[in-house]
Amino acid sequence: GQNIDQPTEMTATEGAIVQINCTYQTSGFNGLFWYQQHAGEAPTFLSYNVLDGLEEKGRFSSFLSRSKGYSYLHLKELQMKDSASYLCAVMDSNYQLIWGAGTKLIIKP
């Protein structure tokens, strides 16, 4: 079966860094997405990795290792507004998104 695993909840301090891991097992791979979702809102796109390596975008960066079925989302200089759920999703061989359950990130002052 297809499976995406990510931690349920993480806590970090304002100004610090945090890394959210995601492991996956899917039928085929056409890229991995990270989305941010604030409570009561739709997900917003953060990053897309299809090749191994690191993609950096401001305070956020995402890493992919296809051989290990592993990705992480790295957030630095955390701000209170970063408190949200972070969803990992893999696009399978049919170009369908397989979603993880999301990681709720709590930022403390």
Next chain:
Amino acid sequence: GAVVSQHPSWVICKSGTSVKIECRSLDFQATTMFWYRQFPKQSLMLMATSNEGSKATYEQGVEKDKFLINHASLTLSTLTVTSAHPEDSSFYICSARSDSGRFSYEQYFGPGTRLTVT
């Protein structure tokens, strides 16, 4: 990036009535549209996938006669919740994808519709 709108953003209806939710891609042609449902503190659950001009493909456990999906054009899909019950109260989110061109394969999400059935 591409923009997807949803209407209404929230709706309250009485049990037994039907509710229609519209999803529009504003600046690109959506070959495929997806409908998701999300209950509080849970992840997105894919309900169905629709391609323009063809019948929607429903996920296991989703009643196709209760959740009617119409993808009449490359910019509009509708989800109709028929004979709504309180347990249908949820956050419904659509997303749209173009299978070619600049926006190919990335899903763009609408802002969601919060449905409350009383």
